[in-house]
Amino acid sequence: MSLEVAARLQLGSLDLDVELTAKPGEVLAVLGPNGAGKTTLLRVLAGLEPLDGGRLVLDGTVLDDPDQGRFLPPERRPVGFVFQDYLLFPHLTVLENVEFGLRSRGLPRTRAREWLTRVGLDDLAQARPGALSGGQAQRVALARALATEPRLLLLDEPLAALDATSRAQLRRELTRHLATFSGIRLVVTHDPVEAAALADRVVVLEAGRVLQSGSHQDITARPRSRYVADLAGVNLWRGQAEDRQVRIDGATLAAIEAHQGEVFVTVQPRAVALFRNRPDGTPRNVWQGRAIGVDYLGERARVRLEGGLPIVAEVSRAAVDDLGLAAGAEVWIAVKAAEVEVYPA
Amino acid sequence: MRASASARPRRERPPLGLALAGGLGAALFALPLLGLAVKAPWKDALRELGSPEGLEALRLSLVCSLSATVLALLLGVPLAWVQARVEFPGRSLLRALTTLPMVLPPVVGGVALLLAFGREGLLGRYLFDALGIRLPFTTAGVILAEAFVAMPFLVITVEAGLRSMNRRLEEAARTLGAGRWRVLTRVTLPLVAPSIFSGALLSWSRALGEFGATITFAGNFPGRTQTLPLAVYLLLETRPEAAVMLSLVLVAISLAVLVGLRDRYLAAR
Numbered sequence: 001m002s003l004e005v006a007a008r009l010q011l012g013s014l015d016l017d018v019e020l021t022a023k024p025g026e027v028l029a030v031l032g033p034n035g036a037g038k039t040t041l042l043r044v045l046a047g048l049e050p051l052d053g054g055r056l057v058l059d060g061t062v063l064d065d066p067d068q069g070r071f072l073p074p075e076r077r078p079v080g081f082v083f084q085d086y087l088l089f090p091h092l093t094v095l096e097n098v099e100f101g102l103r104s105r106g107l108p109r110t111r112a113r114e115w116l117t118r119v120g121l122d123d124l125a126q127a128r129p130g131a132l133s134g135g136q137a138q139r140v141a142l143a144r145a146l147a148t149e150p151r152l153l154l155l156d157e158p159l160a161a162l163d164a165t166s167r168a169q170l171r172r173e174l175t176r177h178l179a180t181f182s183g184i185r186l187v188v189t190h191d192p193v194e195a196a197a198l199a200d201r202v203v204v205l206e207a208g209r210v211l212q213s214g215s216h217q218d219i220t221a222r223p224r225s226r227y228v229a230d231l232a233g234v235n236l237w238r239g240q241a242e243d244r245q246v247r248i249d250g251a252t253l254a255a256i257e258a259h260q261g262e263v264f265v266t267v268q269p270r271a272v273a274l275f276r277n278r279p280d281g282t283p284r285n286v287w288q289g290r291a292i293g294v295d296y297l298g299e300r301a302r303v304r305l306e307g308g309l310p311i312v313a314e315v316s317r318a319a320v321d322d323l324g325l326a327a328g329a330e331v332w333i334a335v336k337a338a339e340v341e342v343y344p345a
Numbered sequence: 346m347r348a349s350a351s352a353r354p355r356r357e358r359p360p361l362g363l364a365l366a367g368g369l370g371a372a373l374f375a376l377p378l379l380g381l382a383v384k385a386p387w388k389d390a391l392r393e394l395g396s397p398e399g400l401e402a403l404r405l406s407l408v409c410s411l412s413a414t415v416l417a418l419l420l421g422v423p424l425a426w427v428q429a430r431v432e433f434p435g436r437s438l439l440r441a442l443t444t445l446p447m448v449l450p451p452v453v454g455g456v457a458l459l460l461a462f463g464r465e466g467l468l469g470r471y472l473f474d475a476l477g478i479r480l481p482f483t484t485a486g487v488i489l490a491e492a493f494v495a496m497p498f499l500v501i502t503v504e505a506g507l508r509s510m511n512r513r514l515e516e517a518a519r520t521l522g523a524g525r526w527r528v529l530t531r532v533t534l535p536l537v538a539p540s541i542f543s544g545a546l547l548s549w550s551r552a553l554g555e556f557g558a559t560i561t562f563a564g565n566f567p568g569r570t571q572t573l574p575l576a577v578y579l580l581l582e583t584r585p586e587a588a589v590m591l592s593l594v595l596v597a598i599s600l601a602v603l604v605g606l607r608d609r610y611l612a613a614r
Contacts, residue, residue, distance in 0.1 A: 046516075046520050047519075047520075048516050048519070048520070073519070073524075074516070074519040074520050075519050075520075075521075075522045075523055075524050076522075077520075079520065080520070081517070081520040083513065083517060085513075087511070087513055087514055087516075087517035089514060089517075089518070089532060090514075090536070091535045091536060091538075100518065100521050100523070100531070101521035101522055104518075104521050104522035104523040104524075104527060105521075105522035144521065145520075145521075148521065148522060
């Protein structure tokens with residue numbers, strides 16, 4: 001049970017060109033900003049958008065291959081889809097919603113009951129979708145998609161429509177339900193916490209391209225785009241390495257490891273120290289800048305600085321007051337070379 | 346909060362001007378009907394109601410308007426679907442054509458029908474020569490004329506319903522293994538059922554009151570093509586009190602159906 005995707009599709013302003021593979025039983029999170037093409041990728045896999053080019057193969061079955069003129073329509077693909085807004089049929093009861101797929105695929109209807117029991121909604125079998133809470137509707141949508149025993153399950157922002165309080169609990173529940181399913185699972189999300197909680201591997205999609213893929217730790221440790229860097233809350237630049245020096249837009253950062261050529265450079269905000277006067281000590285990277293904005297997170301504050309190399313520093317609330325950062329004070333910025341992470345672009 | 350809070354009117358009072366204009370609007374509908382009711386010869390009412398020509402016209406009206414509604418449903422729902430879902434050149438022209446009977450004077454519609462389905466008509470010629478089918482001045486002609494005038498109401502309503510429904514529900518159905526036909530019968534049609542119902546009701550109301558196209562295309566033969574509106578018009582010359590009575594019958598039936606079905610159905614939604 002494996003999935004090979006090479007998807008090329010032009011849709012409005014979106015230019016999708018994605019290559020990815022999933023191993024049997026793998027849970028993949030597709031993470032990316034709005035408009036990156038995440039939902040379109042799911043629609044392509046479900047057969048709701050035919051490809052312009054490329055090839056989709058699930059367990060050796062070709063789902064879509066425009067060059068060969070092959071296209072399996074959605075109703076003939078062994079693919080389950082849990083939509084962001086669930087899309088339960090409002091004119092059918094909860095039970096009939098789950099039965100819909102079974103009837104359509106000619107499977108015994110009795111399984112619908114079993115699935116409702118499994119997601120704990122047996123007593124709501126005769127209810128209409130309109131009477132369900134967001135969490136209940138999601139479970140029905142999940143039961144409906146899983147009842148037909150698809151080999152690939154697609155979940156589009158499964159928790160986005162829920163309020164913050166129920167989200168944490170439902171994330172745990174969803175993880176539990178997803179664990180009972182043995183096929184490949186593809187979860188689209190723009191929430192890195194969700195991606196980390198639900199998936200074995202994260203694929204970062206931006207502007208229709210896969211930018212990064214790997215475990216959540218790998219990706220946040222070595223971001224390759226502004227989007228991921230912002231999610232991980234680290235400073236990220238792209239520059240030219242020459243031995244232990246990295247040139248970035250005219251500025252230069254000293255690192256400990258030697259590299260050559262195009263690299264990414266990250267610095268954790270809490271590794272950035274700020275001084276009123278020029279520090280006289282070990283840090284190899286020292287330059288002058290000016291605070292242009294402060295965001296408070298409890299007792300800590302994130303200070304955006306410009307001048308030399310734009311950077312974000314994380315300091316205490318007290319330090320913000322001491323240095324007069326909120327008023328846009330001039331400060332000295334210091335980063336130890338040991339805190340400068342460099343990796344090839 | 347004290348007791349005074351609960352006494353506060355829950356519904357907002359409408360602006361006076363608006364309420365006044367609305368009241369005038371209601372009066373415009375109500376007064377003519379009141380006139381009918383007041384002027385009706387209630388003493389002779391039962392006798393007139395039981396008159397053979399009245400009953401015959403009533404029966405014919407019901408049969409023809411219901412048949413026309415069924416015909417409109419059979420042809421109008423697919424037409425609405427095509428107009429809402431299929432992109433093709435000339436779609437806006439087709440849409441204009443299907444709504445034309447709503448603005449056309451019904452008499453003109455009747456003339457057009459004669460030119461198409463009459464003995465010497467575009468299609469009528471072949472229908473008669475090849476199949477021996479004659480539509481003008483027959484009960485079938487009445488049904489055709491009524492459907493011609495009434496179907497646009499159904500097409501417009503159903504098309505609007507199809508356009509406003511959440512099409513992603515159809516996609517959800519397809520991912521669950523439903524082919525196009527199953528999607529249509531199990532998802533699309535049930536979801537636009539309220540529109541189909543309202544459209545059918547509007548069509549039926551229009552068909553029941555049809556006069557101009559019917560008298561032009563099907564003539565005025567008692568028992569064959571003389572529906573209630575036609576009977577009313579003719580009786581106005583000879584026995585006005587009977588005309589009033591039949592008019593009241595028409596009003597009563599329409600009102601009963603509209604109140605009973607439309608409001609109950611719409612309120613349930």
